[in-house]
Amino acid sequence: MLSKCRYKSPLGEMTLVAFDDQLCGVYFDDQKYFMAGFEGMEIAEQDSEILKVTKQWLDSYFAGDKPDTVHLSLRPQGTAFQKKVWAALADIPYRETITYGQLAEQLSCKSAQAIGSAVGKNPLSILVPCHRVLGSKGQLTGYAGGLERKRYLLELEKNHDFL
Structure with missing residues (x-):
């Protein structure tokens, strides 16, 4: 199931997208190719565990820490x-x-x-x-x-x- 949530970064609003327990997208809301590949798909507006962990990762990163992505399951869509x-x-x-x-x-x-x-x-x-x-x-x-x-x-x- 696809789910998404919002994240307020120091650089503006972001949208995080996940498929089950895998992270598919982290987008600045006004960036090029925003949500590319997800057009017309039904995406539930809800937090999932991976989205919560991603928000914590981003909080840590923007706080000046050096978080590791090893514990995040990434599933980017592309060629x-x-x-x-x-x-x-x-x-x-x-x-x-x-x-x-x-x-x-x-x-x-x-x-x-x-x-x-x-x-x-x-x-x-x-x-x-x-x-x-x-x-x-x-x-x-x-x-x-x-x-x-x-x-x-x-x-x-x-x-x-x-x-």
Whole structure:
């Protein structure tokens, strides 16, 4: 059963979507590709255990902690190529960044644009850290949630030290 709930982040309202005990989406309400793939589906407006745990994860993240997604069951909806890119995004360490070109090279993909398209359609904002992907010269480019949010997330991570 699909369920969703709202989350109020420091960067604006978010919608969290789950299928049973698996998280399918974490969206800023005004981002590109909002709820892509869920159009016309019946989604119950209710908290589930995975949605509660995701809200706790987000609370911890925005508080400056470094929460781990290992205990979250993620089920992003997308093509095989998109899922491959999203899996690579999940491996980008906290506080580190990578360029679209480096990601393309890492995945043996000849097109940084194809990588960029898949990164932009990541349905699990923040948890699958697409905000850690930068342009070829390290500049902020492309973020479905907006560049101001991307800048905020990178600064949030940069400004917290962990032992």
